[in-house]
Amino acid sequence: MSSVNLMAREVAAKIVFYGPGLSGKTTSLRKIYETVRPAHRGEMMSIATEGDRTLFFDFLPVKVERVGDCSVRLALYTVPGQVFYNATRKLVLQGADGVVFVADSQPEAMDANRESLANLEENLFEHGIRLDRFPLVMQWNKRDLDGVLPVEVLRKELNPRGVPELETSAANGRGVLDTLKAITRLVIKDLRAKRIVPPPRPTASAQPAGLEAQLTQHLQHRQQPGAVASQPVQAGGPVPRVAPVAVMPPPRVEPTPIPAPQPGPKLLGAASALAPGDMFDHARAAEAAFMTGDYATCVTACTDAIRRALAFAGEGSLGQQAFLLRVDGADLLRLQGLGTQQHLRVDDAAFSLYVMMQVFIRLNAVGLPNGE
Structure with a gap:
């Protein structure tokens, strides 16, 4: 599919x-x-x-x-x-x-x-x-x-x-x-x-045409309740007099103290929530490294977890295991290339997490590991 x-x-x-x-x-x-x-x-x-x-x-x-x-x-x-x-x-x-x-x-x-x-x-x-x-x-x-x-x-x-x-x-x-x-x-x-292709992103044409229309819409949203709207003035006619509107000062609101956070259970990240038991520690390590900005460690942990996960598909090369689990081979090739780079960016680490989660999803879909 x-x-x-x-x-x-x-x-x-x-x-x-x-x-x-x-x-x-x-x-x-x-x-x-x-x-x-x-x-x-x-x-x-x-x-x-x-x-x-x-x-x-x-x-x-x-x-x-x-x-x-x-x-x-x-x-x-x-x-x-x-x-x-x-x-x-x-x-x-x-x-x-x-x-x-x-x-x-x-x-x-x-x-x-x-x-x-x-x-x-x-x-x-x-x-x-x-x-x-x-x-x-x-x-x-x-x-x-x-x-x-x-x-x-x-x-x-x-x-x-x-x-x-x-x-x-x-x-x-x-x-x-x-x-x-x-x-x-x-x-x-x-x-x-089948409507599998997502809808196109909204373009600038969806906005009101022209600067004047945008300003008009903006002012309509900003208009305060009770304010007097301006009346059209006919050519040569008298200018209508508008009574001044009294503006009441806003009531003083005392700030509500924010309670200190209470210690509670630590929530799982998306990767660790999907990880099989044997790869749980690797997923948590990858997420922790990503949050602290240690992108090299994140990529290494993801790569190790992916190799271990693909091994559940049986013996064979990495390409054979990826094929049997229907894992994108192009993504795996790109991930292997990241391991040879010295300076990794946040998008490299995010991509590694993405590939690891995809592998975990494929394992869950085919019922691996079966727990035996």
């Missing part, structure tokens, strides 16, 4: 490239990665699977157009095509906002295309999503080969719904970026329909 960062005014959406084995999913993502400017992409992380050139997953944040005053960032994934990796495909598909189905255009691959499309519909249904109501783009791949099936045949067999379809050749990159644009448009349209 897409996420919204209200502070950064950013909407993150997840798109999965789905299809049978060796259909061109990985090649498509690699072409996108090579085309996107380095400033607009994150690190591609992958784990190869045996017997299939498809990656376990690709993590590729790509910044795209804005929606209102929010920017949209895409996380692109592939899934393994082999049948015995269905559990992995189902896990990668969780939380997707759109799917690109990469079909192999060769005649001998038609049965695998049908099986993979049926598997996509089944896995989405287990996540409570109907394929006919989900953003989907069909990518007819390998159109550069000889003897491929006509598009009309592929459409009849695999696209009875009539979703957007594009002919591609992932080997040379032809049509791949057009496919990404098509699914991005569908995802953004779906986000707008």
